[in-house]
Amino acid sequence: xxxxxxxxxxxxxxxxxxxxxxxxxxxxxxxxxxxxxxxxxxxxxxxxxxxxxxxxxxxxxxxxxxxxxxxxxxxxxxxxxxxxxxxxxxxxxxxxxxxxxxxxxxxxxxxxxxxxxxxxxxxxxxxxxxxxxxxxxxxxxxxxxxxxxxxxxxxxxxxxxxxxxxxxxxxxxxxxxxxxxxxxxxxxxxxxxxxx
Amino acid sequence: xxxxxxxxxxxxxxxxxxxxxxxxxxxxxxxxxxxxxxxxxxxxxxxxxxxxxxxxxxxxxxxxxxxxxxxxxxxxxxxxxxxxxxxxxxxxxxxxxxxxxxxxxxxxxxxxxxxxxxxxxxxxxxxxxxxxxxxxxxxxxxxxxxxxxxxxxxxxxxxxxxxxxxxxxxxxxxxxxxxxxxxxxxxxxxxxxxxx
DNA sequence: GTCTATACTGTGATAGAC
DNA sequence: GTCTATCACAGTATAGAC
Numbered sequence: 041x042x043x044x045x046x047x048x049x050x051x052x053x054x055x056x057x058x059x060x061x062x063x064x065x066x067x068x069x070x071x072x073x074x075x076x077x078x079x080x081x082x083x084x085x086x087x088x089x090x091x092x093x094x095x096x097x098x099x100x101x102x103x104x105x106x107x108x109x110x111x112x113x114x115x116x117x118x119x120x121x122x123x124x125x126x127x128x129x130x131x132x133x134x135x136x137x138x139x140x141x142x143x144x145x146x147x148x149x150x151x152x153x154x155x156x157x158x159x160x161x162x163x164x165x166x167x168x169x170x171x172x173x174x175x176x177x178x179x180x181x182x183x184x185x186x187x188x189x190x191x192x193x194x195x196x197x198x199x200x201x202x203x204x205x206x207x208x209x210x211x212x213x214x215x216x217x218x219x220x221x222x223x224x225x226x227x228x229x230x231x232x233x234x235x236x
Numbered sequence: 237x238x239x240x241x242x243x244x245x246x247x248x249x250x251x252x253x254x255x256x257x258x259x260x261x262x263x264x265x266x267x268x269x270x271x272x273x274x275x276x277x278x279x280x281x282x283x284x285x286x287x288x289x290x291x292x293x294x295x296x297x298x299x300x301x302x303x304x305x306x307x308x309x310x311x312x313x314x315x316x317x318x319x320x321x322x323x324x325x326x327x328x329x330x331x332x333x334x335x336x337x338x339x340x341x342x343x344x345x346x347x348x349x350x351x352x353x354x355x356x357x358x359x360x361x362x363x364x365x366x367x368x369x370x371x372x373x374x375x376x377x378x379x380x381x382x383x384x385x386x387x388x389x390x391x392x393x394x395x396x397x398x399x400x401x402x403x404x405x406x407x408x409x410x411x412x413x414x415x416x417x418x419x420x421x422x423x424x425x426x427x428x429x430x431x432x
Numbered sequence: 433g434t435c436t437a438t439a440c441t442g443t444g445a446t447a448g449a450c
Numbered sequence: 451g452t453c454t455a456t457c458a459c460a461g462t463a464t465a466g467a468c
Contacts, residue, residue, distance in 0.1 A: 057451090073357040075271055079444065091445075092452050100444065156406065159355045161269040195403070196421050199414070203399020209392070210352065218395070225392050232424035253433090275462070287463075296462070319443050 058096050060086050062106050069107075075159055079103075101163050102229035104154070109169035111151050115144055116172040123183065125191050130187040131227075131235045137180065138201050142219065145205045149213070156202065193233045200225055254292050256282050258302050265303075265346035271355055297359050300350070305365035307351050311340055312368040319379065326383040327423075327431045331400045333376065334397050334422050338415065341401045345409070352398065396421055 064085035068077045079100055083090040097103045122140055126133035145152045153159050155173070165173075178197075184194045204225055208218035260281035264273045275296060279286040293299045320335055322329035341348045343393055349355050351369070359371075373394075380390045403413035 054451095075355070076357050078442080080256075080442085088451095089453060091447095091454085094445075095451055110239045153355075157353070157355075157402070158406065159271070159349075159353075161272045192417060192420065195413070196400075196417055196424065199399035199417070199421065200396050201399070203395035204398070206353070206398050206402055207395040210354065215390070221388060221392055221395070224388065225256050225395065228392065228428035229424060232427055274460070276460080285435065286461095286466095287436085287438095290463070291433055410434090 053164065055098070058106070061096055061103070062110055064149075065103055065107055066150070069154075070148065074150040074153050104160060104163050105166055105169050108154055108165045109172065111155050112169070112172035112176070115141075115155070116176050119176055120143070123179065123196065126183070129236065131230045133183070133187070134197070134230060134235065135223060135226050136185070138197075141201060142205060142222055146208055146219070149209055152205065152209070156205075179202060187235065189233055189235070193229075197226075197229055200229055241275050255300070257289060257292055257299070258306055260300055262344075262346070265350075266344065270346040270349050276382065300356060300359050301362055304350055304361045306403075307347050308365070308368040308372065310349070311337075312352070312372050314340070315372055316375065319375065322379070325432065327426045329379070329383070329423050330393070330426060330431065331419060334393075334418065335371055337397060338401060338418055342404055342415070345405055348401065348405070352401075383431065385429055385431070389425075392426055393422075396425055 059081060065077060065082050067085055068081045072081065080090045082103070083093055088185060093103075097106070119137075119140060126136055145156070152218065175185055180198075181191065181194055185191070185199070189197075201222075204218050204222055208215075257278060261273060261278050263281055264277045268277065275286045275289055278299070279289055289299075293302070298371075315333075315336060317334065322332055341352070377387065377390055380393070381387070385393075397418075400414050400418055404411075408414060
């Protein structure tokens, strides 16, 4: 006999379908915008009728919630992996963290809006979906505190980076203007807070 | 006989009604969010039936466009008035400009979203409505150039300020966390660019 | 210029057959 | 679990009486 827990093929299949739906939702969001995405569009993309989605998600907001959780979960995963071996030079380490966030944010407008802006009116992420986001900010705060950065200055760094991302999307999406400005921005901040 | 052009009472009345509608639209936007505002809600607020709005605006986007123009027009008016007598000390002058923008932005989320973020999917401001926005940025660039600030550093300042506003709305709307951080943020930037 | 009436489309969501 | 059929409602927009 085989050891270990018995695989639950039904649950696995269900989870796979949920993932398919979320992937389709991201595709649609990229095409028509996060706010104008409709259940019918998602269903069409995944080869279902719209009502069938309700076998997998109890509402449209539940889909948004899963998208939110997945987006922050993905970022957390990639971030924690990188942050485990940052440069020993604090300034360089910060630049690495910032660059990673910038690249991740800029890669997908809809995802960035869902993760970091309040553009969906009726939607509030559940506590469960919000958890990865909290962990990432917390971990970033710890790293900066260890480097001697005050919590206020940490907030300013986050504001600066989010601002550069915003300006990128607003004024030069697809261009490199703000990507080119990123390192200088961080240097300014690092100089001011006295980071080696 | 009286001199001067004859008043056009009809046109005046029309313009007044348009203004009433835009004011009502801002009220509704503040209540339900910029994107979920409906013509029926605006009409109800102004004491009309929804179709009657089409006597004054040719579409919903035309209403958004007028809101956009009015918002930037208002900011331009108040900004140019202040910028005419800025402090002679460059750093203080920048702080005054930034503080004014921050206060204006933070006073109204819906207005800020319309002015500075792309949250409405089908909407693009017309060239006419976009003009005040361009003039403001242009004037700001001139002032900073006169103070010896490079155009790159000017862009970084704009990013920084927009980032602080964003973090305010995202993390502490109604609070003073980011308002309190604003001066220190600008000082960091001013130190880095060597502003007196 | 404003009204009533209405057209038409699209939305999220539900019921029940299979 | 997916389907068809349908609901109730809101969306923008137009026609025509007054």
